[in-house]
């Protein structure tokens with residue numbers, strides 16, 4: 001069976017931590033973890049099942065330090081990829097207390113860059129168990145991937161990831 005590519009960024013923070021939780025739940029032999037900072041279209045092409053992990057550093061909260069995230073750079077290669085037959089599930093770190101009006105907006109940002117490709121984005125989540133005011137990460141009433149809030153709800157991460165992974169395996173054949 002071909003491996004699942006977990007593309008995550010940035011490194012060293014909560015996004016990487018959750019990448020390891022996913023790795024552990026899927027089985028280390030079934031996945032390959034790749035920091036998007038070190039990846040390009042040739043690495044993406046190697047996988048048919050992909051998990052994209054990102055955090056939200058919202059536009060209205062930009063700090064000069066955060067101007068170019070690893071994903072800004074990585075997404076520039078999307079136009080060179082043949083997405084046919086690829087399934088992508090996304091998870092996104094956010095903080096629903098500090099940024100309730102921009103909760104996990106990055107899901108929407110990455111989705112917008114995949115929407116007109118042949119890739120199939122899977123693994124949407126119900127908004128019901130989350131507290132927030134607005135999010136660009138929602139389409140047709142669902143989060144476009146799994147929201148994770150390690151800043152305020154770290155105790156929920158394990159169950160959230162577990163339930164999501166089980167759905168990915170059952171519904172999408174990951």
Ligand SMILES: Cc1cc2nc3c(=O)[nH]c(=O)nc-3n(C[C@H](O)[C@H](O)[C@H](O)COP(=O)(O)O)c2cc1C
Nearest residue numbers: 013014015055056057058093094095099102103104
């Ligand atoms: C400058 C800054 C801006 C942020 N903006 C948002 C935001 O707009 N929406 C949100 O949900 N979280 C926002 N966050 C919270 C981060 O997404 C959250 O802390 C995440 O866990 C960071 O993961 P990382 O350390 O792996 O990047 C922001 C954090 C920082 C430091």
